[in-house]
Amino acid sequence: MTKSNTQLFNNHPKLSQESLKKVFLVQLNNIYCIKNYLVENLPAIAETASFQNLKSAIFEGIEEISAQILRMNEIYRLIGETYSPDQCAGIKGLVSEAYRSGKSPDMSDLEADLMLLYHMNMLESMEISSFTALHDIADSLPDDELSILLKQNLDIAKDNKELYELISKEYIRG
Numbered sequence: 001m002t003k004s005n006t007q008l009f010n011n012h013p014k015l016s017q018e019s020l021k022k023v024f025l026v027q028l029n030n031i032y033c034i035k036n037y038l039v040e041n042l043p044a045i046a047e048t049a050s051f052q053n054l055k056s057a058i059f060e061g062i063e064e065i066s067a068q069i070l071r072m073n074e075i076y077r078l079i080g081e082t083y084s085p086d087q088c089a090g091i092k093g094l095v096s097e098a099y100r101s102g103k104s105p106d107m108s109d110l111e112a113d114l115m116l117l118y119h120m121n122m123l124e125s126m127e128i129s130s131f132t133a134l135h136d137i138a139d140s141l142p143d144d145e146l147s148i149l150l151k152q153n154l155d156i157a158k159d160n161k162e163l164y165e166l167i168s169k170e171y172i173r174g
Contacts, residue, residue, distance in 0.1 A: 027133055034127070039062060124158075128157045
């Protein structure tokens with residue numbers, strides 16, 4: 001690190017606004033890629049679910065993801081940047097695995113649904129982590145609207161995770 005990128009804070013380097021924005025943009029691109037991939041692929045995954053409440057939760061999640069994407073488009077506008085496509089290969093693998101688990105011939109419908117819920121919970125956990133990191137960085141950037149938009153996306157991810165956990169309990173406890 002060069003001196004121009006750091007300031008001393010309790011004897012530890014502190015990132016400059018420029019460095020924070022760079023990290024913010026990389027993380028924003030990652031979650032944007034993930035969200036767009038999910039919008040494209042979750043409908044097929046929802047169709048593999050046997051329990052109507054699970055199908056409904058996934059389809060409702062798709063609508064919420066679309067709202068999250070709109071907020072992220074606004075964030076790009078506010079910071080004067082555009083989305084740079086990333087591969088997000090890890091998330092694509094997780095989504096593919098969720099789809100395959102829902103179609104597994106050696107599992108009952110209920111077992112496949114529970115596996116699908118497991119994957120949906122993992123996705124929401126990743127989204128919560130991403131939006132938390134973005135929100136934390138946004139709190140140190142000059143535009144307060146960034147923090148508000150990210151908090152809204154974070155709240156949706158937390159609500160979706162809670163919903164998937166409640167549905168999981170229905171499967172486990174009956």
